[in-house]
Amino acid sequence: MSEFLLKLYVSGKTPRSERAIANLRRVCEEKLQGNYDLIVVDVLEQPHLAEVANIMATPTLIRELPAPFRRIIGDLSNGERILVGLELEPRGEAAQETPAP
Amino acid sequence: MAESLSDLQLLLEQSSRDLLASEARFRNIIERTVDGVLIVDRQGLVRFVNPAAQSLFGRPAAEMLGGMLGFPVVAGETTELDIVRTSAGAVVAEVRVVETEWEGETAYLASLRDVTEREQAFKELARRASEMELLHRVSKAAMVRLDHESMLRLVLNEIIQSGFACGGGAYLCEPGLETGTAIDRMELRAGLPPGYSSPPTEASQYLQLAASPLAAAAVRDRHAVAGPGADAPASQPEALIQEPAVEQVAAVPLLAGESIVGLLSLTRKERRPFTPEDLRLLDLVGTEVGVAVHNLQLYDGLQQANRELRQVQEMMFQEERLRALGQMASGIAHDINNALSPILGFAELLLHEGEWEPKTKRHLEMIATSARDIAVVVDRLREFYRGRDKQDPLRPVDLVRVAADAVELTRPRWRDMPQEQGLVIQVRDELPEELPPVLGVEAELRQALANLLLNAVDAMPQGGELTVRGYAQEPWVVLEVTDTGTGMTDEVRRRCLEPFFTSKGERGTGMGLSVVFGVINRHEGEIDIRTALGHGTTFVLRLPAAKNGFLEEECQPIRVRPARLLCVDDEPLLREFLQDALTQFGHTVTVADGGQAGMAAFAAGQFDAVITDLGMPEVDGRTVALGVKARSPETPVILLTGWGTRLRVEGDIPEGVDLVLAKPATSRQLQMALAEVLTAKTGAAK
Numbered sequence: 001m002s003e004f005l006l007k008l009y010v011s012g013k014t015p016r017s018e019r020a021i022a023n024l025r026r027v028c029e030e031k032l033q034g035n036y037d038l039i040v041v042d043v044l045e046q047p048h049l050a051e052v053a054n055i056m057a058t059p060t061l062i063r064e065l066p067a068p069f070r071r072i073i074g075d076l077s078n079g080e081r082i083l084v085g086l087e088l089e090p091r092g093e094a095a096q097e098t099p100a101p
Numbered sequence: 102m103a104e105s106l107s108d109l110q111l112l113l114e115q116s117s118r119d120l121l122a123s124e125a126r127f128r129n130i131i132e133r134t135v136d137g138v139l140i141v142d143r144q145g146l147v148r149f150v151n152p153a154a155q156s157l158f159g160r161p162a163a164e165m166l167g168g169m170l171g172f173p174v175v176a177g178e179t180t181e182l183d184i185v186r187t188s189a190g191a192v193v194a195e196v197r198v199v200e201t202e203w204e205g206e207t208a209y210l211a212s213l214r215d216v217t218e219r220e221q222a223f224k225e226l227a228r229r230a231s232e233m234e235l236l237h238r239v240s241k242a243a244m245v246r247l248d249h250e251s252m253l254r255l256v257l258n259e260i261i262q263s264g265f266a267c268g269g270g271a272y273l274c275e276p277g278l279e280t281g282t283a284i285d286r287m288e289l290r291a292g293l294p295p296g297y298s299s300p301p302t303e304a305s306q307y308l309q310l311a312a313s314p315l316a317a318a319a320v321r322d323r324h325a326v327a328g329p330g331a332d333a334p335a336s337q338p339e340a341l342i343q344e345p346a347v348e349q350v351a352a353v354p355l356l357a358g359e360s361i362v363g364l365l366s367l368t369r370k371e372r373r374p375f376t377p378e379d380l381r382l383l384d385l386v387g388t389e390v391g392v393a394v395h396n397l398q399l400y401d402g403l404q405q406a407n408r409e410l411r412q413v414q415e416m417m418f419q420e421e422r423l424r425a426l427g428q429m430a431s432g433i434a435h436d437i438n439n440a441l442s443p444i445l446g447f448a449e450l451l452l453h454e455g456e457w458e459p460k461t462k463r464h465l466e467m468i469a470t471s472a473r474d475i476a477v478v479v480d481r482l483r484e485f486y487r488g489r490d491k492q493d494p495l496r497p498v499d500l501v502r503v504a505a506d507a508v509e510l511t512r513p514r515w516r517d518m519p520q521e522q523g524l525v526i527q528v529r530d531e532l533p534e535e536l537p538p539v540l541g542v543e544a545e546l547r548q549a550l551a552n553l554l555l556n557a558v559d560a561m562p563q564g565g566e567l568t569v570r571g572y573a574q575e576p577w578v579v580l581e582v583t584d585t586g587t588g589m590t591d592e593v594r595r596r597c598l599e600p601f602f603t604s605k606g607e608r609g610t611g612m613g614l615s616v617v618f619g620v621i622n623r624h625e626g627e628i629d630i631r632t633a634l635g636h637g638t639t640f641v642l643r644l645p646a647a648k649n650g651f652l653e654e655e656c657q658p659i660r661v662r663p664a665r666l667l668c669v670d671d672e673p674l675l676r677e678f679l680q681d682a683l684t685q686f687g688h689t690v691t692v693a694d695g696g697q698a699g700m701a702a703f704a705a706g707q708f709d710a711v712i713t714d715l716g717m718p719e720v721d722g723r724t725v726a727l728g729v730k731a732r733s734p735e736t737p738v739i740l741l742t743g744w745g746t747r748l749r750v751e752g753d754i755p756e757g758v759d760l761v762l763a764k765p766a767t768s769r770q771l772q773m774a775l776a777e778v779l780t781a782k783t784g785a786a787k
């Protein structure tokens with residue numbers, strides 16, 4: 001199982017949604033080396049899911065795993081900001097930097 | 102000290118008041134500003150929300166405060182958010198974020214501006230742009246000069262590539278449908294899946310409008326219509342080809358001006374309905390493609406007309422050439438025959454009357470023989486141009502037998518002679534058991550076919566294969582002679598039917614194929630030559646099949662009511678023949694032995710018709726005819742002449758003469774001629 005479980009909430013199949021999805025995938029591939037699962041939720045198609053998660057605006061990205069939840073909103077094109085906002089620092093990468101004795 | 106304390110107290114109070122006032126002012130500004138303002142802490146929790154933000158989100162402050170919005174990330178100055186509202190109506194907000202402090206902690210102030218309208222305008226602009234793009238692509242595709250299928254496929258491809266639809270089909274009405282005619286079916290000319298297969302299946306080839314309400318509505322209203330696809334496959338089987346993958350379908354008539362030339366049907370796989378804007382766009386597409394289809398049809402028609410014109414021109418040119426040549430040949434033949442008569446006559450006279458040395462006698466014989474040979478050649482020449490003679494005894498001819506006879510007749514040339522040279526010519530008989538009869542002169546047809554076979558043999562100097570084929574092809578009976586020989590150049594193909602034209606050098610007379618032409622022409626048939634240099638030649642002879650009615654008519658006796666006839670001829674034998682032959686048919690015959698006597702007899706009696714010889718001493722046939730007409734214009738005159746054939750063909754019928762009959766005339770021909778003139782007279786009287 002992947003280390004990170006991410007949920008992206010978007011509104012409909014608009015260019016903005018498409019852009020958000022593409023940006024996020026790019027960032028995740030770059031920064032998390034595929035060690036993640038991404039679930040995209042269209043709040044127009046599944047409004048009850050948006051209600052449960054209390055989504056106020058999209059795009060909203062939630063880090064569900066590892067706990068606790070972290071949530072960011074807005075522009076998903078900048079990898080650094082996403083990492084900071086979601087506190088995403090893959091353990092694998094940290095381990096690589098400081099090899100175990 | 103106390104003073105300074107109270108001063109401080111005062112200062113503090115003043116400051117507090119100022120602070121409160123400033124805070125109130127600040128709050129007032131925030132509260133009244135049209136932009137939504139949110140303060141969010143580092144966890145993304147909402148700590149402050151102004152009224153504008155509340156109305157933007159469609160939620161009261163109580164619901165929002167403490168709620169989780171999320172850590173706001175903005176790259177650059179602004180970003181856009183879709184506000185998720187429980188009530189209807191999408192709202193788009195432009196967001197700016199600045200770092201601030203809230204109750205002693207780092208927080209973020211997000212100001213949100215409602216840009217829904219701007220967004221909508223952008224969307225509308227983008228939609229228009231893509232519409233223009235689609236139209237441009239369609240009209241570019243429609244302008245390509247291709248056949249209908251390729252053009253329509255190109256158009257469909259462009260529509261699909263633009264993302265407007267996933268699949269589609271293009272139907273066309275039958276061309277040449279008159280305006281106002283009810284259209285009940287159309288033919289699928291191009292189709293792309295989903296919904297359409299290409300090439301179309303037998304079941305999907307035709308669209309019956311009665312079976313497709315959608316197509317019928319589009320044609321009736323001359324406007325694009327849309328409907329659910331998979332929901333109603335049973336009611337529109339042709340339009341949708343029972344594919345569950347199709348979710349949506351739209352149909353638009355292809356219009357050229359006022360008339361419908363076809364129908365375009367488009368399918369979508371996903372649940373993306375065709376909007377009114379989509380349908381308006383489709384109307385434009387329908388007009389664009391309709392005009393293109395119409396233009397292509399006109400273009401096709403024009404090309405076809407052009408081709409036909411060129412063919413007719415070529416044919417006319419060819420015929421004119423042959424006619425001119427024929428006339429010339431006929432003239433020359435006549436003159437040669439005239440000049441030949443004394444040569445032959447005197448040569449024979451000398452031979453019979455004189456006592457000659459053997460050498461001189463031999464020379465005289467050679468003169469006579471050569472003169473007779475020339476007469477034969479000249480005769481052949483006349484054959485070429487001789488027109489169809491009404492009195493030619495036309496009989497039902499079995500072309501299978503004629504062809505077999507011709508093959509047999511030419512056997513020495515295609516088997517024995519090549520064999521001597523070690524060549525093999527294989528003859529393939531592909532004649533059917535029987536063919537419908539044609540009306541014609543059997544000997545002539547046999548001669549024509551034999552000439553073709555000989556020509557084919559000559560075309561295969563290295564041997565080869567000779568095929569004789571026959572088949573019926575309404576209204577023709579067709580014979581084909583194919584060789585595997587040298588073939589012809591274009592020039593030779595065009596000229597090979599001309600008299601004297603030969604490609605065989607010294608060996609050829611240039612008459613063989615021109616005789617074929619003459620014979621087929623007289624039989625009202627057609628000759629086609631299919632050839633390519635090095636690939637052999639096929640001569641196709643088409644002869645009109647005899648009509649059943651005509652056959653019966655041929656066998657029936659000719660009915661002419663008994664008439665009073667005057668026959669004028671200076672030949673006693675012929676006078677006798679005329680009297681006998683015509684009396685046998687029940688006519689009353691009076692004879693006169695010359696022009697003078699004939700005119701006198703006509704003045705003295707009552708006659709229904711006059712038959713007169715042309716060449717008579719003193720008063721000739723022309724004078725008799727004029728005399729008869731002067732006295733009684735209604736009375737028909739038949740001219741008997743040894744020149745009959747030529748006179749008829751050239752239309753050089755003397756004044757006062759109703760019909761020319763060639764000598765020697767049979768009694769049946771006489772009766773037919775009488776039938777013609779007497780019926781014509783009755784007809785004219787009516």
